[in-house]
Amino acid sequence: MDNDVVLWIVVATALAFDFTNGFHDTANAVATSISTRAMAPRVAVALAAILNFVGAFLSLQVAATIASGIVEADMITLAIVFAGLIGAIFWNLLTWYFGLPSSSSHALIGGVVGAAFAAEGPDAVIGEGIIEKVAIPAVMAPILAFVVAGVGILVTYRIVGRQRPSTVSRGYRLGQIITGSLFSLSHGTNDAQKTMGILFLALVANGNLSADDDIPTWVVVSAATAIALGTYVGGWRIIKTMGSRIIKMDPAQGFSAQGSGAAVILAASHAGFPLSTTHVISGGIMGAGAAKRVSAVRWGVAGNIVFAWVLTLPASALVGALTYLVVHLFGDGAAGPVVVSGVLLVALGIAMARRVFQGQTLTAEG
């Protein structure tokens, strides 16, 4: 009975993470398209949501490999997964609040690493895995995208520079719809799988499934729905940062950031070296801006974003570890996850109520 309660709390938390993953990463696909008016904001997020939903069904390569090669898989328990998810959700919400794009995958890895460290000590964490799968891709992705997008926009200006600006802009807005759609589809095939993997792992750990079973349809549908809903809600603060606060971009720059970004992500993924979509598109936007004029990039904003990337792993690890310790205080049963979830839901309710109340006050005064 206790195990079932923990299982369903983990399922609900995983879907909540999936939702935050969706709205946090909406900006990756739509920010440049909205900024250059290639698409109306609501149309852009609706298209991104639909393609994320479709993408989740296209690739079902769900090995239950959460933080695989980074923490010792046989030491992972439901409590560690739960605490890791809380760490990741916390970081996603915090960075969203400040409008900073950051990697949801790295936040999830950080949360699980922190919880595993708190539960089992340093033996649970594979240092080489963190360097190889988190640190190097985190450094490489934005630099590579920066250079590729920079070269891309220079090639673009060289070829179309003497054409009428209105004609060029119209053409690149069309191109942005295609590359933005590619980004969304790619996001659905990648990120929804993480949640499916967590749900599958939880069901296997609880004895509901064996590791050889197919992934249940309800897992696929719920993960796809959660990420699509999150995408549709849209993390508008991050969209604003990526779309207009890093550089003021024209449609050719938006296309170059997205097109080069998609090329970098797929080439790297094909070579067996997955990179963060967020890091790539952010680096691409900066590269497309800097290639036109170095001072076109607001380096202060870019610096804040890089600072958030550096903090992602340690901050989510810290919250994951603290959550695990609190859960552990209540023993191995369901009490810990129930109390932590209850407290977080109440806190979330209060925050939303305050937001609604403040909105009403502003309306009344306005």
Next chain:
Amino acid sequence: MALASIDVGLLFEVVWASALAGAVVSTLFALVVLFGARSAEGRRAGRSTVAMVYGTAAVLSFTGFMGLVVYAVHLMLSKG
């Protein structure tokens, strides 16, 4: 010791494949826009042959670009 485990060959492959793919995507779409614009200019000037040649070039460039997009989707679906 951890750094020794990094496959430098793989990193190099990622860098050149990304750079090549990015350059090809940017060039192809720039050609679509360039040829499309020249085709439209030719039409406006009443030079139908020029318009048709540039129009055909634009369609071919766009076909190449869409070929890359389809290949990208194929890569997404076939990843292990």
